[in-house]
Amino acid sequence: xxxxxxxxxxxxxxxxxxxxxxxxxxxxxxxxxxxxxxxxxxxxxxxxxxxxxxxxxxxxxxxxxxxxxxxxxxxxxxxxxxxxxxxxxxxxxxxxxxxxxx
Amino acid sequence: xxxxxxxxxxxxxxxxxxxxxxxxxxxxxxxxxxxxxxxxxxxxxxxxxxxxxxxxxxxxxxxxxxxxxxxxxxxxxxxxxxxxxxxxxxxxxxxxxxxxxxxxxxxxxxxxxxxxxxxxxxxxxxxxxxxxxxxxxxxxxxxxxxxxxxxxxxxxxxxxxxxxxxxxxxxxxxxxxxxxxxxxxxxxxxxxxxxxxxxxxxxxxxxxxxxxxxxxxxxxxxxxxxxxxxxxxxxxxxxxxxxxxxxxxxxxxxxxxxxxxxxxxxxxxxxxxxxxxxxxxxxxxxxxxxxxxxxxxxxxxxxxxxxxxxxxxxxxxxxxxxxxx
Numbered sequence: 001x002x003x004x005x006x007x008x009x010x011x012x013x014x015x016x017x018x019x020x021x022x023x024x025x026x027x028x029x030x031x032x033x034x035x036x037x038x039x040x041x042x043x044x045x046x047x048x049x050x051x052x053x054x055x056x057x058x059x060x061x062x063x064x065x066x067x068x069x070x071x072x073x074x075x076x077x078x079x080x081x082x083x084x085x086x087x088x089x090x091x092x093x094x095x096x097x098x099x100x101x102x
Numbered sequence: 103x104x105x106x107x108x109x110x111x112x113x114x115x116x117x118x119x120x121x122x123x124x125x126x127x128x129x130x131x132x133x134x135x136x137x138x139x140x141x142x143x144x145x146x147x148x149x150x151x152x153x154x155x156x157x158x159x160x161x162x163x164x165x166x167x168x169x170x171x172x173x174x175x176x177x178x179x180x181x182x183x184x185x186x187x188x189x190x191x192x193x194x195x196x197x198x199x200x201x202x203x204x205x206x207x208x209x210x211x212x213x214x215x216x217x218x219x220x221x222x223x224x225x226x227x228x229x230x231x232x233x234x235x236x237x238x239x240x241x242x243x244x245x246x247x248x249x250x251x252x253x254x255x256x257x258x259x260x261x262x263x264x265x266x267x268x269x270x271x272x273x274x275x276x277x278x279x280x281x282x283x284x285x286x287x288x289x290x291x292x293x294x295x296x297x298x299x300x301x302x303x304x305x306x307x308x309x310x311x312x313x314x315x316x317x318x319x320x321x322x323x324x325x326x327x328x329x330x331x332x333x334x335x336x337x338x339x340x341x342x343x344x345x346x347x348x349x350x351x352x353x354x355x356x357x358x359x360x361x362x363x364x365x366x367x368x369x370x371x372x373x374x375x376x377x378x379x380x381x382x383x384x385x386x387x388x389x390x391x392x393x394x395x396x397x398x399x400x401x402x403x404x405x406x407x408x409x410x411x412x413x414x415x416x417x418x419x420x421x422x423x424x425x426x427x
Contacts, residue, residue, distance in 0.1 A: 006261075006285040009298035009318065026244045062297070066319070069246060070142045078136050088143065100331045
């Protein structure tokens, strides 16, 4: 079944930050999974001023969506654990940096 | 039901294992191939297709029941041949399947060949599939896809037609994939890795809730003469030695069309010439950098050799002065 539509999307601003809830929804992951990724150093949320410790005040850069999804895919598809996925993400970042410098 | 032809798939061949490979060998091979072709990691151009093929092959070969049944199809089949499952081929087997366990990729559906053998429906319920569906209203899932555009599209804006495979839950609870073709405007000024959000084009909501969004990640087509860093664009520009030495006006391509560039005399290789604001357009447009390279004409004819000989005589030039040798 094919449907033809002409769509004008909205460019996601690179300065956008999203809440923990939005991140979980967008990546179809549970809150606990994201918290563990923060603990593992995969994600680095901005912490709200009012209650520094409260998870509810966390704000994630929009690029976190891709990071979380990649971490989930790597774990599932390659049978690796989260620290392994974290290492792969860091190496992928390094490759991207090196490619730019090439 | 419409009878469609499909190709026989040689799962052993796809994974590059022998027909008598042990389950352990198959698992090891799968792990290797999965790392090689994983779309989030791989540098190969057809990684996603390969990853999907390998995942499908592994789905069958890792499961002794499915593998035995597959082997029983016989060895007379060859990869790519038209295939119809022989009647009653799966007698005596029960594919308990159900969900996917660890180790299988989830990139939409498997091939028609796979589905003709093992049925469809159970192959889609990966972690990105429906999860936690409950009796109350719940907003549809956000979907994510990549769209490859030319750098020129970012300068001018463009329209792209993209086809997405969307898993969908039918009224009777089965999961099928539906091909959806969307015509999407690529806005001027998009950058590598940026996302375009298409509101309500993601998964359908449950219980009358609104649909999720569709996010398209922009990827610039890799075979371009330009390099991109953020909003800045780089081009390597080869020059003849006399152009670099004497200065010249040369035609230079840019994604917005070619321009005339003045190369100052005594330009060295590696020198960067900046064209302000000619990078990717934005409120604050990026810059366009021309990186000079010097191409040496070959000394393959007597007359050309003579010119080099003459340069050798006339110049007092030590290119290795900085090396202090």
